Amino acid sequence: MTQALERTLNRDLPQFEGQTVKLQGFLHARRDLGGVQFLVVRDVSGITQCVGSGLSLPLPESSVEVVGQVKAHPKAPGGFELQVEQFKVISAATEPTPVEIPKMEWNVNPETMLDYRVVTVRGIKERAALKVQAELVAAFRDHLRGEGFTEISTPKIVSAGAEGGANLFPIDYFGQPAYLAQSPQLYKQIMVGVFEKVFEVAAVYRAEEHATSRHLNEYLSMDVEMGFIEDEEDVMDLENRLLAAIMQHLKTACAKEFALLGATIPEVPTHIPRITLMEARQLVTEKYSHQVGGKDLDPEAERLLSQHFTETQGSDFVFVTKYPRAARPFYTHADHNADGSLSADTTRGFDLLFRGIEITSGGQRIHDYQMLMDSIAAYKLKPETLEGYSEVFKFGMPPHGGFAIGAERLTAKLLGIANVRYARAFPRDRHRLTP
Numbered sequence: 272m273t274q275a276l277e278r279t280l281n282r283d284l285p286q287f288e289g290q291t292v293k294l295q296g297f298l299h300a301r302r303d304l305g306g307v308q309f310l311v312v313r314d315v316s317g318i319t320q321c322v323g324s325g326l327s328l329p330l331p332e333s334s335v336e337v338v339g340q341v342k343a344h345p346k347a348p349g350g351f352e353l354q355v356e357q358f359k360v361i362s363a364a365t366e367p368t369p370v371e372i373p374k375m376e377w378n379v380n381p382e383t384m385l386d387y388r389v390v391t392v393r394g395i396k397e398r399a400a401l402k403v404q405a406e407l408v409a410a411f412r413d414h415l416r417g418e419g420f421t422e423i424s425t426p427k428i429v430s431a432g433a434e435g436g437a438n439l440f441p442i443d444y445f446g447q448p449a450y451l452a453q454s455p456q457l458y459k460q461i462m463v464g465v466f467e468k469v470f471e472v473a474a475v476y477r478a479e480e481h482a483t484s485r486h487l488n489e490y491l492s493m494d495v496e497m498g499f500i501e502d503e504e505d506v507m508d509l510e511n512r513l514l515a516a517i518m519q520h521l522k523t524a525c526a527k528e529f530a531l532l533g534a535t536i537p538e539v540p541t542h543i544p545r546i547t548l549m550e551a552r553q554l555v556t557e558k559y560s561h562q563v564g565g566k567d568l569d570p571e572a573e574r575l576l577s578q579h580f581t582e583t584q585g586s587d588f589v590f591v592t593k594y595p596r597a598a599r600p601f602y603t604h605a606d607h608n609a610d611g612s613l614s615a616d617t618t619r620g621f622d623l624l625f626r627g628i629e630i631t632s633g634g635q636r637i638h639d640y641q642m643l644m645d646s647i648a649a650y651k652l653k654p655e656t657l658e659g660y661s662e663v664f665k666f667g668m669p670p671h672g673g674f675a676i677g678a679e680r681l682t683a684k685l686l687g688i689a690n691v692r693y694a695r696a697f698p699r700d701r702h703r704l705t706p
């Protein structure tokens with residue numbers, strides 16, 4: 272009576288010992304010992320060994336259906352096995368997979384693995400990484416909603432860049448020049464005028480020419496913006512609470528995935544250490560004799576600074592604050608001097624480092640119309656290209672700030688994945704547009 276049986280998931284088998292159930296999933300592995308066949312069926316919840324006879328098994332990864340009796344079997348994965356009564360191929364694989372999906376390690380060129388991503392993404396480690404990312408995004412949403420934030424959705428086809436710099440992808444918008452959005456920055460600020468506290472989880476686009484382990488051309492940006500703040504400290508406090516909630520959720524939702532990948536979930540301190548960029552540069556120079564090039568921290572300086580805070584304060588996280596004007600975009604709010612006047616060269620922009628790399632930029636933004644226009648002029652930007660944005664500051668925008676977390680960088684660093692490309696299902700890099 273196949274039709275009458277509802278589908279059972281692998282993880283629920285213990286509840287059905289002695290009963291007949293129906294599993295549907297992928298043929299994870301198969302072994303034919305003459306008269307007896309062993310097949311392992313994988314579904315979203317796990318794997319189950321099934322034993323039958325006289326079966327003609329299709330290629331691995333075929334979609335299959337097995338009806339059989341649940342038997343306790345201490346040596347089987349999960350402690351139960353299915354005695355096959357009926358076996359059906361739902362959709363047969365027509366080619367062997369390029370790598371063995373059940374194997375933890377594949378001894379192949381990583382590029383080849385990405386070429387065949389449509390099926391290698393089913394790999395054990397690949398699935399685990401993407402599952403962790405899905406759960407961290409879910410926790411991000413849940414926590415923010417709990418704090419009264421509203422989810423927004425902003426355009427990814429835009430008329431001007433939000434972040435400055437040359438890394439914009441131009442597109443042809445019915446004969447008009449347009450770009451793929453680098454960030455929801457300007458729109459999330461506008462939406463503070465509507466909901467006060469907003470967030471967005473969406474892909475953004477950066478035309479990065481260089482191939483590094485931390486840059487993608489399309490990445491998942493987890494954005495936050497909030498109004499009526501005192502200064503950027505309020506924003507960092509929020510990110511601190513948010514990260515604590517995310518890690519707490521991962522502990523319960525993804526323990527299996529972390530164990531499988533040999534990764535540990537970090538403790539988030541109640542107060543993540545904060546150090547100004549000036550002090551950070553000095554520390555890295557004095558303690559590690561590393562001369563920092565440029566206005567920002569270079570990747571080596573980020574790594575050393577992180578190492579310092581892990582060793583001295585047991586924190587995998589550190590906020591680097593008070594960035595110089597020259598290292599931040601035009602919308603960043605100036606810091607105040609000791610006498611209360613606005614600083615010409617220091618901003619209220621910050622970064623967050625996690626296990627050696629920047630996972631967040633954020634800060635307080637300019638909310639005063641005239642100040643914004645002066646900033647646009649000082650950055651030598653064309654005010655007319657930013658009109659659709661700057662207009663809103665004529666309509667009573669409150670002091671506000673926010674930040675963005677790169678989901679792939681956070682996922683990669685959480686799981687010890689060496690390159691952000693493997694923290695995305697279908698990465699876009701300098702040379703890769705498919706699959």
Ligand code: AMO
Nearest residue numbers: 454456477486487490630631632633673674675677
């Ligand atoms: P920023 O440009 O620093 O700031 O980006 C924020 C975070 O996004 C991630 N990220 C990337 N991840 C993968 N590939 C890339 N090419 C890439 N570029 C950036 C990083 C980074 O910390 N609008 C501001 C945020 C804000 O102030 O709210 C912004 O986009 O994790």
